[in-house]
Amino acid sequence: MMLDAQNTPALPAVTRREAYQPPDWHVPELALDIDLDPAETRVRATLSVIRADAHDRPLRLDGAGQVPLSVTVDGVAINDWRLEGETLVVPLDGSAHTIETEVVIAPERNTQLMGLYASGGLLCTQCEAEGFRRITYFPDRPDVLARYTVRITADKARYPVLLANGDPIASGDLEDGRHWAEWHDPFPKPSYLFALVAGDLAANRASFTTISGREVALAIWVRERDLPKTGHALDALQAAMAWDEAVYGREYDLGMFNIVAVDDFNFGAMENKGLNIFNSRYILADPDTATDQDYDAIAGVVAHEYFHNWSGDRVTCRDWFQLSLKEGFTVYRDQSFSADQGSAAVKRIEDVRVLRAAQFPEDAGPLAHPIRPDSYLEIANFYTATIYNKGAEVIRMMATILGPEAFRAATDLYFDRFDGTAATCDDFVDCMEEAGGVDLTQFRLWYSQAGTPRVVAGLAGQPGGRAMLTLAQHVPATPGQPAKQAMVLPLKLRLFGADTGRPLTDERLVLLDSPTKEIAFDGLAERPVLSINRSFSAPVIVESARAAADLALLSAHDDDPFARYEAMQQLMLDTLVAAVTHGRADHAAAVEAVRHILEDATLEPAFIGEAVLLPSESFIGDQLAVVDPEAIFRARAALRRDLGIALEPLWRAAYADNAAGHYEYTPAAKGCRRLRNVALDYIAAADPQGGAALAFAQFEGTDNMTDRQAALTTLAGGTSDARIAALDIFYNRYSDNALVLDKWFSTQALSTRDDTAQMVEELAHHPDFTLANPNRARALVGAFAVNQRAFHHPSGRGYRFLADQVIALDKLNPQTAARLLPPLGRWRRVDEHRAQSMRAELERIVATPGLSKDVLEQATRSLD
Numbered sequence: 001m002m003l004d005a006q007n008t009p010a011l012p013a014v015t016r017r018e019a020y021q022p023p024d025w026h027v028p029e030l031a032l033d034i035d036l037d038p039a040e041t042r043v044r045a046t047l048s049v050i051r052a053d054a055h056d057r058p059l060r061l062d063g064a065g066q067v068p069l070s071v072t073v074d075g076v077a078i079n080d081w082r083l084e085g086e087t088l089v090v091p092l093d094g095s096a097h098t099i100e101t102e103v104v105i106a107p108e109r110n111t112q113l114m115g116l117y118a119s120g121g122l123l124c125t126q127c128e129a130e131g132f133r134r135i136t137y138f139p140d141r142p143d144v145l146a147r148y149t150v151r152i153t154a155d156k157a158r159y160p161v162l163l164a165n166g167d168p169i170a171s172g173d174l175e176d177g178r179h180w181a182e183w184h185d186p187f188p189k190p191s192y193l194f195a196l197v198a199g200d201l202a203a204n205r206a207s208f209t210t211i212s213g214r215e216v217a218l219a220i221w222v223r224e225r226d227l228p229k230t231g232h233a234l235d236a237l238q239a240a241m242a243w244d245e246a247v248y249g250r251e252y253d254l255g256m257f258n259i260v261a262v263d264d265f266n267f268g269a270m271e272n273k274g275l276n277i278f279n280s281r282y283i284l285a286d287p288d289t290a291t292d293q294d295y296d297a298i299a300g301v302v303a304h305e306y307f308h309n310w311s312g313d314r315v316t317c318r319d320w321f322q323l324s325l326k327e328g329f330t331v332y333r334d335q336s337f338s339a340d341q342g343s344a345a346v347k348r349i350e351d352v353r354v355l356r357a358a359q360f361p362e363d364a365g366p367l368a369h370p371i372r373p374d375s376y377l378e379i380a381n382f383y384t385a386t387i388y389n390k391g392a393e394v395i396r397m398m399a400t401i402l403g404p405e406a407f408r409a410a411t412d413l414y415f416d417r418f419d420g421t422a423a424t425c426d427d428f429v430d431c432m433e434e435a436g437g438v439d440l441t442q443f444r445l446w447y448s449q450a451g452t453p454r455v456v457a458g459l460a461g462q463p464g465g466r467a468m469l470t471l472a473q474h475v476p477a478t479p480g481q482p483a484k485q486a487m488v489l490p491l492k493l494r495l496f497g498a499d500t501g502r503p504l505t506d507e508r509l510v511l512l513d514s515p516t517k518e519i520a521f522d523g524l525a526e527r528p529v530l531s532i533n534r535s536f537s538a539p540v541i542v543e544s545a546r547a548a549a550d551l552a553l554l555s556a557h558d559d560d561p562f563a564r565y566e567a568m569q570q571l572m573l574d575t576l577v578a579a580v581t582h583g584r585a586d587h588a589a590a591v592e593a594v595r596h597i598l599e600d601a602t603l604e605p606a607f608i609g610e611a612v613l614l615p616s617e618s619f620i621g622d623q624l625a626v627v628d629p630e631a632i633f634r635a636r637a638a639l640r641r642d643l644g645i646a647l648e649p650l651w652r653a654a655y656a657d658n659a660a661g662h663y664e665y666t667p668a669a670k671g672c673r674r675l676r677n678v679a680l681d682y683i684a685a686a687d688p689q690g691g692a693a694l695a696f697a698q699f700e701g702t703d704n705m706t707d708r709q710a711a712l713t714t715l716a717g718g719t720s721d722a723r724i725a726a727l728d729i730f731y732n733r734y735s736d737n738a739l740v741l742d743k744w745f746s747t748q749a750l751s752t753r754d755d756t757a758q759m760v761e762e763l764a765h766h767p768d769f770t771l772a773n774p775n776r777a778r779a780l781v782g783a784f785a786v787n788q789r790a791f792h793h794p795s796g797r798g799y800r801f802l803a804d805q806v807i808a809l810d811k812l813n814p815q816t817a818a819r820l821l822p823p824l825g826r827w828r829r830v831d832e833h834r835a836q837s838m839r840a841e842l843e844r845i846v847a848t849p850g851l852s853k854d855v856l857e858q859a860t861r862s863l864d
């Protein structure tokens, strides 16, 4: 960051949603001629530009980190261009011109991994959100859509494969050992969707016949030795293509679809038109190196990026404030796809768990923002759980309100109306209103108000088979939004009989759209028990004082699997919160409810595995006014031990009954592994020595990473000698596999042992640790920062460690550094002593000279 005359940091400019202005110039065509070299890449860009309307403003082209070597207008070199900051300003008279610029960039020195960079032996790009300006001068904003023709030249031996967006049109060899390839993308696209890859890659190929009978050539490009690990991703791609045709009527539109896996990547993957680029962790899988969770995530991310072809590429965003238009909708689409591939109930449980773990805390802290934010310093900081996951919940609520047929009509209308354009969130909601015949005026508050709404629900039984349900909503204040309006909360609910567990009513969808609402129920044959927010129909926190016996009843009888899971979680939460507040609690009701679930032969193992899980330490903390991480850890460990001891024969039976001969990736086999590994952990809680022996035997004997990592996790949390042995065996076996080494780091960073903070500090000096690779940084530092007890170590060493790593990483890769910082902003949630240490670390970060605006924005907002 620049320092001004007084030596105080000059604040970077804020971008505001309200200040949106349409582009002054259109760029219908762009030709790029890129001569690749890691040290010196020459980029010539030819833009056809058209004045958008009658104004006299010059052409302004964004740039970052380079200077123009030449600028020509209609073939004539000019010298009246100027730089305003990094923006190239070209004065122009007429209404249509051809502009050419030339720059030289150095991909091998690009440690930010934005723009054109080197990863392994590859050269690749990442342009979302504002990386294209690091490659060439261009109006780098999503509402300027151009047709791209790209010519790539490179050394043929080093970079035999040359890929870009669209379809290949020509290629050839040059005399000096170099070669070239030309690609053309007929679909106008914004610059953030540009991509290029060059390298020594091999392809796993397949083809897909679209619903109208067109052949699409599919290829997943990886290093030759990784080819055997690409089958699962390729299967997922084909399934996703068929699903989008069947469910949304969306057909693929180019002759080719390419995916490339790279090892150094700031996010999960990127939906560049026709050329998706992936973090290799979301492509590569085989049973020996990837867990079931990895397999699921790969299918989900492959589908997500593919679905962006329509929700993102064909219809893109007008400006970055509309990010949730493509991301919320696409997450909703990938969640629905995954639900259709396996157990929908388990998928919903997992998605809600992610929402509660990542989004609820964000919405309750200093970084809270609406799914359509109002301002930012650095847009990269807004690729958040709120934009993505809460954004998906908002789409889901509209789908619930409209019903499946009207929702499909509305998405058809949206795709038809906005195809080839850059749209807004309001455009999307307009389509929902029109096709659904509903008024969503008040519903739109979900786009502008931050914070997780709270619903207080009380059900009072009355004489004569009557009951009155009282609902009250409250949206908490968030930064910049002290007062909130009542929102539209679609709540699915049903009543069950307290004696028999039988349903007393049908399921109802109640739209709570006022501060309070009363609903009467008549003709009830028994005392009713309330099942509310079934299938998690609204992303809210429900407070409903229900007795342990009523929760146990729902956990045994509710016909909505999510509600059943939820009742079990609530029962455990109530037990744990009581234990933290009073120092101890009666575990009997929780034990009996878990016993009932374990003994219910009608339930699928995958569901049981979820339902009997203890709530996480951070979720327990979210229920408390002041978080005491030690007390939470103790309360949770005590309940885990009691459940282990009281139900030991059932855990052992679950462990034995769910064993498999060999690895298979099917929903049923996955469910068995899940339950078996949950059982293993409870056995270890009841009998640490015997459990460690069992875990070590599983670790050594298994044929797959799911069971191996689960066993390692159980061992890594204990004190047995087998822990060191297993960690060494694991390290030696996988020392040449970066993705598995990440697991080795993160398993230790997530350990429940007392000495985790110290261990993590030591691991940061391990020869295999590097901040330069985002996956490795997240595996150690990111995992550690969510390990509540270790991170909140009373000495403050956890906070210091995180701040040190953020400061060091910021010099290399500001985006990834900024994404590691948020746990330091949770200081309002802990005691004064810890809060002071956290604030001191945030202040140390803010005072660091040369800080990026990414980290500066996150740290200053976190201090508020």
Ligand code: 0A1
Pocket: 114, 126, 127, 128, 129, 266, 267, 268, 269, 270, 271, 304, 305, 327, 380, 383, 815
């Ligand atoms: N649009 C991508 C997410 C993404 C965003 C930024 C990136 O680089 C800085 C990379 C990917 C998605 O939703 O998958």
Ligand code: ZN
Pocket: 304, 308, 326, 327, 330
């Ligand atoms: Zn996305």
